Amino acid sequence: MKYRMHGANPDKLYSKLGIEMPERVIDFSTNTNVLEFNLEMDFDFNKIVSTYPDDECLELKSTLASIESCREGEIIVCSGTNEFIYMLASIHAGGRAVLLQPLYSEYEKALKGYGVEILDIFSAEDIFALEDVDLLFICNPNNPTGSFMDVGEIRDIAAYCKGKNIKVVFDEAYSFFLEDECHTTDLIKEFDNIYIMKSLTKIFNLSGIRIGYVLTDEKNAAELEVIHPTWSVNSIAQKLAVQYLDCEKYIMNTRDYYKNERKRFIGKIRKHGFEVLDTKVNFFLIKVDNDDEIIEKLMKKGIVTRHTKNFKTLEGGYIRVAVKSKEDNDYFMEILSQISLTNI
Structure with a gap:
């Protein structure tokens, strides 16, 4: 595959594709929060x-x-939810895991690294026929589609899997961007077979320091803490997370911004004849006929999008686009409108 495994690091993508990098680049391949957060650090940097x-x-x-x-x-x-994915894979080495596709590609990489047999399913209905597996991974909200299962569906899945002795991972990395709050925490009191993953790097735009957390039954947590590398979560990440989490208004403002700007941005793209899949979060999929061509044309104009070649069921038929600032979104629309539909 000529593209990189994930979004982000646009300089490396330009280098890999041999495209000259413009002076101004807007990275629509990353799904972090664009709202500014003016935080004064209340700790001694040198000491910490x-x-x-x-x-x-x-x-x-x-x-x-x-x-x-x-x-x-x-x-x-x-240290980011990726760390948890690898920890969980390690204690199920040699087991069997099911992935509800399409979803974040790091699960497959981690599971393969620990010799876990992987089975793919493509509908939530298929979950209720699972037997003899150890793990089930579900992205909710889904990455890359932006779709979302409600709490009732999640509870039904957790209950069925509990009866089959299957541990379920619900990846809620993008739940902070949902229009309404996602109340799933109480489920860990009902079910001892689930893990709820939360990312703080997306909502607070802290990707450079890596920080996230997992909610689960105390016995599950204790089992994983045994293999958790000591001091893996650095002091700056811990301190910043505490300070950021104290600002509930910022999270509320984020929900409001993306609710309105997502609707505006997608509406403009659809008016130009593009098919955009419905989404509940801060990114979406645009259907394309020639992803290589449109990705490279956009890159030459300083716009980086996320390919979908390594997402099963999508496999290059779409590009993933993040909702950015109104100014950046309008620039994206201006450039996209210049590209003929017959060329993509």
Whole structure:
């Protein structure tokens, strides 16, 4: 595959494709929050980088427990949720896992690395026929489609899988961008076979420091903490997460912004004759006939989108586009409108 596995790092994509990188590049391949957050760090930077991090993340766990209305023992803090994916794969080495496709490609990479047999399914209905598997991975909201299962569907899946002794991972990395809050935390009190993954890097635009957490039954958390690398979550990530989480208004403003701008942006694209799949979050899929051509034409104009060649069922038939600032979205629309539909 000539493209990179994930979005982000546009300079590397330009280099890989041999395209000269314009002076101004807007990265629509990353789905982080565009709203500014003017935070003054209330800690001594020199002191914090010269001492070891809290290996138990106690202050952050206390903050999260209050927000999520759960116990600290039901929380695993990770250096980004990718760390958790690899930890979980490691304790199921040699087992069997099911992926509800399409979804984030890092699961497959982690599972293969630990010799886990992978089975793909393509409909939520297929879940209710599963037998003899250890793990089920579900992106909800889905990455890359932006679709979303409601709490009732999630509860039904958790209940069926509990009866079949299947652990279920619900990846909620983008739940903060939903128009309405996603109330799934209470499910960990009902079901001891689920993990709910949450990312703080997307909502707070903290991708450079890697921070996320997982909600699960205390026994599951204790099992994973045994293999959790000591000091994996750095001090700056912990401190910033505590400060950012204290600003509920910012999260509310984020929901409002994306609710309105998503509708406006997608509406303009559809008016130009493009098919855009419905979405509940801060990114969406545009159907294309020639993804290579449109991706490269956009890149030459300083617009980077996310290919879908490594998403099963999509396989290059779409490009994924993030909702950015109004100014950047209008520029995207201006350039896209210059590209003839017959050429994509």
